[in-house]
Amino acid sequence: MRDGARAHHRSHRASRSRCVVIPEDCHDEHAPSKPRRNSDRVLLAKWEHGANHLVFIYPLWLGTLPALLKGFLEQVFRDGFAVRFAAAGRGWTRLLKGKSARIVVTMGMPALIYRVYFGAHGLKSLERSVLAFAGIGPIRESLIGRVESRGTESRGRRLIKMQTLGRAAR
Numbered sequence: 001m002r003d004g005a006r007a008h009h010r011s012h013r014a015s016r017s018r019c020v021v022i023p024e025d026c027h028d029e030h031a032p033s034k035p036r037r038n039s040d041r042v043l044l045a046k047w048e049h050g051a052n053h054l055v056f057i058y059p060l061w062l063g064t065l066p067a068l069l070k071g072f073l074e075q076v077f078r079d080g081f082a083v084r085f086a087a088a089g090r091g092w093t094r095l096l097k098g099k100s101a102r103i104v105v106t107m108g109m110p111a112l113i114y115r116v117y118f119g120a121h122g123l124k125s126l127e128r129s130v131l132a133f134a135g136i137g138p139i140r141e142s143l144i145g146r147v148e149s150r151g152t153e154s155r156g157r158r159l160i161k162m163q164t165l166g167r168a169a170r
Helices: 002-011 039-046 068-074 111-117 121-134 152-167
Strands: 053-059 083-084 092-094 100-106 139-144
Touching: 100 121, 111 121, 121 139, 139 152
Parallel strands: 053 100, 100 139
Antiparallel strands: 083 092
16 A cells, blocks of 8 residues: 555655554653653654545454554654543544545455444444544444464455555555
């Protein structure tokens, strides 16, 4: 997806893309009530001034996103970056309006089973409680099931599809 986005942005110089790697030291000790660390500030600066389309790619972990990604989102999606809460505690301003997102989730089970039988609650939680809450929309999703059993040809097709989505910033 990143390669597709880079190819797209070469021909459209006004657009910009950023790749942010989640730091491995984002643990409970850095709870939302504590000040952000310098590494978090650097990530925020890269992300905040980056592209208008955000892409989250992660493996399904116990029905939801991995703890490392949750920890990162706790650090980033706080008052002042993702939302600004009113002084009186009533209401908020969504600071990420105008940005869109794609969520790509890989999993061992068939994607249809995750969506229909399990209700895709982990995915819905990220979409509604984090991204949409901050004003991001539209939010699109790609569920890639049975990743361990996919052959080379199937993986190649999936990669081409992700590159196509990246070029379209979708």
